[in-house]
Amino acid sequence: MTGPASVDDGPLIPRDRDVHPVAYDPGYKTSVTRSPKFPLLAMDSTVTEETGPVFGHDSLGPLDNNLILNWTKGAAPAVGERILVHGRVLDENARPVRNSLVEIWQANAGGRYRHIKDTYFAPLDPNFGGCGRTITDDEGRYQFLTIRPGAYPWPNRGNDWRPMHIHFSLFGRGFGQRLVTQMYFEGDPLIARCPIVETIKDRGQIDRLVAPLDFSRAKPHDFLAYKFDIVLRGRRQTFFENKPEGQ
């Protein structure tokens, strides 16, 4: 092989924990007993973390990334404000993450989840399930058609509400890149009042989870659009030695 070593050669770039939420945060009560007390054991990644499952397009159905229609198999559309959510998945080396599974889940337009454990009295929408999945293309792009989820109250402090949000699950190429996060919507005043958002202590990092309205992708008389780019861990490029000419 000629040329420099691939950036896939080195271990995963260590997580910058200052980017992420703290594990223990009394403002988010459930974290109090579910946060490890011992420090995490930090080590270079191994083959275990640098490899991961690969999913083929054949494992997905054509409506899997259309939450407006996938619950009824196309028979009837979900209630709510129609939106396109799109973006790119990149790694820390600024390269697209190709052919990688993206899964989302969310509440319906009234703020109710279709889940055995959700007892909020906002009604279920018979035409809305609340999950979607897709695989990124060669540029790392993904897109979903869905409805804008509603805000909802949750038991934490006396009167806590979740801002409108969509949960994201990302795979990348290696198991050590696994990430779940949440996308918020530009202009939602509940973002600043949410204890789950506030588990992230760096305000600038919170802004990275807020998707702007993207009129360039809005379709007239049909749907609005929001853009949400995601960055997964990258690989540390290994030092490579000079190659004699001609080899």
Added chain:
Amino acid sequence: MVQPLEALQETPSQTAGPFVHIGTVPTYAGLGGVYETELGRATFLDGARGEIVEISGRVLDGAGGLVRDALFEVWQADADGRYPGQDGADPKVFGWARVCADPESGEWRLRTVKPGRTRRRDGLEQAPHIAVWLIARGVNVGLQTRIYFADEDNGGDPLLARIDPKSRVDTLIAEKTGEGAYRFDIVLQGEGETVFFDM
């Protein structure tokens, strides 16, 4: 001022929340049939090489309570220590699956191929293990850990060797309870807290 770096920062994590099952294991959440194929049902297909083992356990919080909503994923090598996608890997081993605790008993169960030994880039050999990534309500960043096996030679494993105090090594070793049967509890916090990694 300096030149801007071209490197990007990882997107911040947020908790998977109590309804994580909708997006990951829809049948569990009551959305059976939304997808034609639900991903992560099994790590292997019939005909996979090697010994089939069954690991079961619970996930516990810092108050000793059962974490009934916990979901974790596993990733492992085949019986010969090859990860799916590597040359010569067993085509019947997918290596990845999702595991949920039972909503009533809090017990989880994983039936899988016992993985072989693998090698790190520095040449050191890793004892057979299954990587675990756990997410749940109240867990703000997914937790990485590993399941090792009590009846394997774990002495030379470079990760286990790094654990201090040594008494915590046992939190990563599944206890053998019968032929091909193992027990492994994951303790998120407090007495017997499982060792979690940043790797």
